[in-house]
Amino acid sequence: MNPIIDPLQGDFPEVIEEFLEHGIMKCISFNRRGTLLAAGCSDGSCVVWDFETRGIAKELRDKDCAAAITSVCWSRNGHNILISAADKSLTLWDVVKGEKIYRITLQQTPLQARLHPLESTLCLICPFSSAPITVDLRTETTTTLPISLSEKPAPTSKNKFSDGSAYTPTAACFNKYGDLVYVGNSVGEILIIDHKKNQVCGIVTISGGAVIKNIVFSRDGQFLLTNSSDRTIRIYENLLKQQDSHKLILDEILPNSENEVEMLKGAGTNCLSLFREFQDSITKVHWKAPCFSGDGEWVVGGSASKGEHKIYIWDRRAGNLVKILEGPKEALMDLVWHPVHPIVVSVSLTGLVYIWAKDYTENWSAFAPDFKELEENEEYVEREDEFDLMPETEKVKESETNEEDEVDITTVEKDSAFSDSEEELCFLPADPCPDPDVSGDKHTGRRDNSSPLSEDHNGYSNQVEGPENSGGEDTGGVTHLKRRRKPSEKVLEQQQAQKVQKSKASGKSLKPKSKFGNEQEEENDMNHFGDENGFDD
Amino acid sequence: MASSEALDNTTIPQPYKLKQTLTGHKRSISSVKFSDDGLLIATSSADKTARTWSTSDGSFLQEFSGHDQGISDLAFSSDARYLATASDDKTVRIWDVSTGVTVKTLTGHTNYVFCVNYNPQSNMIVSGSFDETVRVWDVKSGKCLKVLPAHSDPVTAVNFNRDGTLIVSSSYDGLCRIWDASTGHCMKTLIDDENPPVSFVKFSPNGKFILVGTLDSTLRLWNFSTGKFLKTYTGHSNSKYCISSAFSITNGKYIVSGSEDNCVYLWELQTRKIVQKLEGHTDAVIAVACHPTENMIASGALENDKTVKIWTQEVQKPEDRTDEMAKQ
Numbered sequence: 001m002n003p004i005i006d007p008l009q010g011d012f013p014e015v016i017e018e019f020l021e022h023g024i025m026k027c028i029s030f031n032r033r034g035t036l037l038a039a040g041c042s043d044g045s046c047v048v049w050d051f052e053t054r055g056i057a058k059e060l061r062d063k064d065c066a067a068a069i070t071s072v073c074w075s076r077n078g079h080n081i082l083i084s085a086a087d088k089s090l091t092l093w094d095v096v097k098g099e100k101i102y103r104i105t106l107q108q109t110p111l112q113a114r115l116h117p118l119e120s121t122l123c124l125i126c127p128f129s130s131a132p133i134t135v136d137l138r139t140e141t142t143t144t145l146p147i148s149l150s151e152k153p154a155p156t157s158k159n160k161f162s163d164g165s166a167y168t169p170t171a172a173c174f175n176k177y178g179d180l181v182y183v184g185n186s187v188g189e190i191l192i193i194d195h196k197k198n199q200v201c202g203i204v205t206i207s208g209g210a211v212i213k214n215i216v217f218s219r220d221g222q223f224l225l226t227n228s229s230d231r232t233i234r235i236y237e238n239l240l241k242q243q244d245s246h247k248l249i250l251d252e253i254l255p256n257s258e259n260e261v262e263m264l265k266g267a268g269t270n271c272l273s274l275f276r277e278f279q280d281s282i283t284k285v286h287w288k289a290p291c292f293s294g295d296g297e298w299v300v301g302g303s304a305s306k307g308e309h310k311i312y313i314w315d316r317r318a319g320n321l322v323k324i325l326e327g328p329k330e331a332l333m334d335l336v337w338h339p340v341h342p343i344v345v346s347v348s349l350t351g352l353v354y355i356w357a358k359d360y361t362e363n364w365s366a367f368a369p370d371f372k373e374l375e376e377n378e379e380y381v382e383r384e385d386e387f388d389l390m391p392e393t394e395k396v397k398e399s400e401t402n403e404e405d406e407v408d409i410t411t412v413e414k415d416s417a418f419s420d421s422e423e424e425l426c427f428l429p430a431d432p433c434p435d436p437d438v439s440g441d442k443h444t445g446r447r448d449n450s451s452p453l454s455e456d457h458n459g460y461s462n463q464v465e466g467p468e469n470s471g472g473e474d475t476g477g478v479t480h481l482k483r484r485r486k487p488s489e490k491v492l493e494q495q496q497a498q499k500v501q502k503s504k505a506s507g508k509s510l511k512p513k514s515k516f517g518n519e520q521e522e523e524n525d526m527n528h529f530g531d532e533n534g535f536d537d
Numbered sequence: 538m539a540s541s542e543a544l545d546n547t548t549i550p551q552p553y554k555l556k557q558t559l560t561g562h563k564r565s566i567s568s569v570k571f572s573d574d575g576l577l578i579a580t581s582s583a584d585k586t587a588r589t590w591s592t593s594d595g596s597f598l599q600e601f602s603g604h605d606q607g608i609s610d611l612a613f614s615s616d617a618r619y620l621a622t623a624s625d626d627k628t629v630r631i632w633d634v635s636t637g638v639t640v641k642t643l644t645g646h647t648n649y650v651f652c653v654n655y656n657p658q659s660n661m662i663v664s665g666s667f668d669e670t671v672r673v674w675d676v677k678s679g680k681c682l683k684v685l686p687a688h689s690d691p692v693t694a695v696n697f698n699r700d701g702t703l704i705v706s707s708s709y710d711g712l713c714r715i716w717d718a719s720t721g722h723c724m725k726t727l728i729d730d731e732n733p734p735v736s737f738v739k740f741s742p743n744g745k746f747i748l749v750g751t752l753d754s755t756l757r758l759w760n761f762s763t764g765k766f767l768k769t770y771t772g773h774s775n776s777k778y779c780i781s782s783a784f785s786i787t788n789g790k791y792i793v794s795g796s797e798d799n800c801v802y803l804w805e806l807q808t809r810k811i812v813q814k815l816e817g818h819t820d821a822v823i824a825v826a827c828h829p830t831e832n833m834i835a836s837g838a839l840e841n842d843k844t845v846k847i848w849t850q851e852v853q854k855p856e857d858r859t860d861e862m863a864k865q
Contacts, residue, residue, distance in 0.1 A: 050677075053661060363722065366726060403768055407767050409790065432677060432679065433641070435641050
């Protein structure tokens with residue numbers, strides 16, 4: 001993407017960079033490129049944040065719906081958002097216009113709603129207590145997917161309602177191209193279903209038979225993740241070729257096999273192979289909202305324990321735990337990894353959205369190319385003629401650049417991280433909120449505000465750490481962190497070894513007072529002007 | 538009328554000729570920009586106002602007054618609905634193009650704001666100032682998102698690349714720095730053996746190269762990833778003012794720049810030869826801009842002149858060409 005960004009030591013976040021506040025947010029989702037973050041709130045509205053400016057770009061509010069949003073999902077081209085709410089409704093919004101396209105009421109509260117990756121009106125719903133269904137929003141038809149094979153008796157579940165009736169929570173997701181649905185049922189089986197034919201094509205059983213709570217694919221569709229109630233996250237490698245995978249499976253199924261179950265299990269082994277298992281054997285914590293990083297190299301899972309906000313990051317290839325991010329003592333509700341950057345966004349029980357990013361260590365060599373950072377003092381032995389005065393030119397000019405070479409200034413390289421760019425919505429138009437009619441005199445002489453710390457008002461992000469980039473002007477009161485030097489490889493190796501030993505390394509936690517700014521002497525009046533007008537829509 | 542001198546026996550097939558002169562500003566012009574759709578030209582001036590003109594007929598459309606001091610730079614948003622101006626009164630103002638009303642005033646700089654630009658998504662504005670910092674602003678709220686400790690001398694130019702991920706800044710301290718737009722970290726510093734004050738910098742259309750103008754009458758094209766310059770363009774005069782330059786890619790690849798000898802220079806990109814000198818201004822040409830789709834150049838000059846001139850390339854039909862050849 002960017003040719004001069006140095007490869008980072010570990011491409012995962014480390015500390016809370018910022019948090020976003022707007023009502024009580026429950027669930028979040030990035031659009032395909034990670035430029036917009038949609039957050040569903042407890043009052044039924046959905047807020048779209050411009051992730052670059054950390055400001056609100058749009059608010060989708062439905063007067064008919066006042067129930068808490070249970071899940072948010074972007075369409076592939078970024079033009080639509082699918083929202084499911086606690087009042088059993090399912091709504092498809094046009095983001096730019098801010099209008100509803102479809103709205104359906106289902107039989108049960110949908111816990112999770114996902115749009116088909118390619119077909120814009122088909123979606124997969126995981127209801128509160130029954131089998132997953134596919135819904136065509138246009139025709140409003142629903143199709144219930146099988147959660148177990150017909151011959152087997154209905155799986156007895158260990159989870160029961162208070163009145164004694166059983167409910168079978170099932171998790172489901174589309175594969176990358178949406179031709180197959182992978183369902184995780186309550187007896188630890190992953191069913192691979194061709195949803196068009198509503199037929200099970202393969203089964204993979206997880207040893208132990210624990211209830212599968214989440215099932216998620218990586219962005220490139222190469223890996224599948226399951227989160228089971230036996231406190232283990234399992235990573236499977238997707239063995240199927242990406243497109244037309246359903247056809248492949250059907251070829252595998254021999255028509256004259258004796259036992260259908262055995263046949264399907266055989267087919268299943270051709271589809272998924274267990275790659276890794278992750279668990280915390282010490283605290284044996286249940287996991288919540290696990291997912292992959294954008295490039296599939298890292299697996300992240302939140303601790304489901306109430307009262308703590310811990311995020312575990314594992315290296316998918318090596319299989320080891322690399323980091324535990326610790327946030328404030330609020331339970332974690334939802335977790336997503338940015339599609340491109342090493343950024344993790346988590347939602348806490350209080351409704352705040354925390355943005356975790358890498359800890360900024362200044363790269364001094366970027367400021368002056370001949371700077372070399374030393375980890376320790378080095379003994380420097382000067383050359384024999386180091387301090388001699390040379391009459392002729394001292395600097396040997398490098399071979400003259402061949403200025404005859406052709407230079408291409410117009411060809412644009414395609415972004416390798418994304419396959420194509422159809423008419424994709426990456427940004428919402430930003431109209432400046434007009435200042436109220438104040439004469440310009442008030443602005444002169446106003447104390448400079450180099451940190452966007454703002455007081456209590458809806459929708460603005462709050463910088464947690466003091467701005468490390470502020471220049472000459474010192475606003476005072478804002479904690480300026482000393483610029484830390486990037487540690488050398490040797491030191492990092494040591495740190496890594498220590499981390500793995502302890503298996504615990506807490507990131508910087510929120511300073512208690514910085515939620516609403518430190519002793520900030522004067523606020524820039526501009527922020528207040530911005531508040532009073534609210535946002536568009 | 539413009540004469541087209543041919544130097545080194547190379548000429549572009551159809552030379553640029555003066556089409557129109559736009560008058561109205563009361564003091565020297567500081568910046569000229571085309572909107573992305575090519576319909577509007579915006580000019581800023583030391584007379585504390587900015588003006589928009591129609592590209593098609595050069596008619597004056599709107600005046601933007603409100604700044605307390607002269608304006609050094611201006612920029613269109615991508616949809617051309619808003620204009621941002623950078624002024625010596627230490628503020629950046631966002632104007633509604635159609636009505637001429639100030640929509641927002643961005644305060645924070647502690648000295649003259651010298652340069653301003655929108656990012657392609659037009660949700661952020663970057664500005665550089667004599668207070669040696671570069672500031673990134675959120676368009677919607679007017680908040681200053683970042684303050685970059687960019688340089689140790691006045692910042693003369695700031696520019697986003699085509700996908701808005703990088704910012705390049707230049708300064709009188711002789712350095713060009715590349716910044717990551719989302720985090721504000723410095724990615725690279727470009728420095729050569731000598732560092733004359735850098736008066737202008739901008740990204741190439743594909744964002745891989747930067748065009749750097751220095752106050753030793755030189756323009757250079759750098760590949761910032763390798764940190765080496767690839768082309769040098771000389772022949773013009775630039776040692777006092779921050780003269781802007783542009784890429785002309787609508788009909789062949791050229792570099793266009795103003796000059797203190799009152800001409801607009803055109804160099805061929807690859808061969809680096811001067812292919813045309815546009816004469817007509819009566820003072821140093823401080824700003825040039827190229828139309829996004831048509832073969833049109835706009836240039837603005839200083840105090841003695843106070844005008845903006847539009848130059849176009851006549852597309853000759855083949856028959857005309859043979860006639861001309863026959864005449865010669």
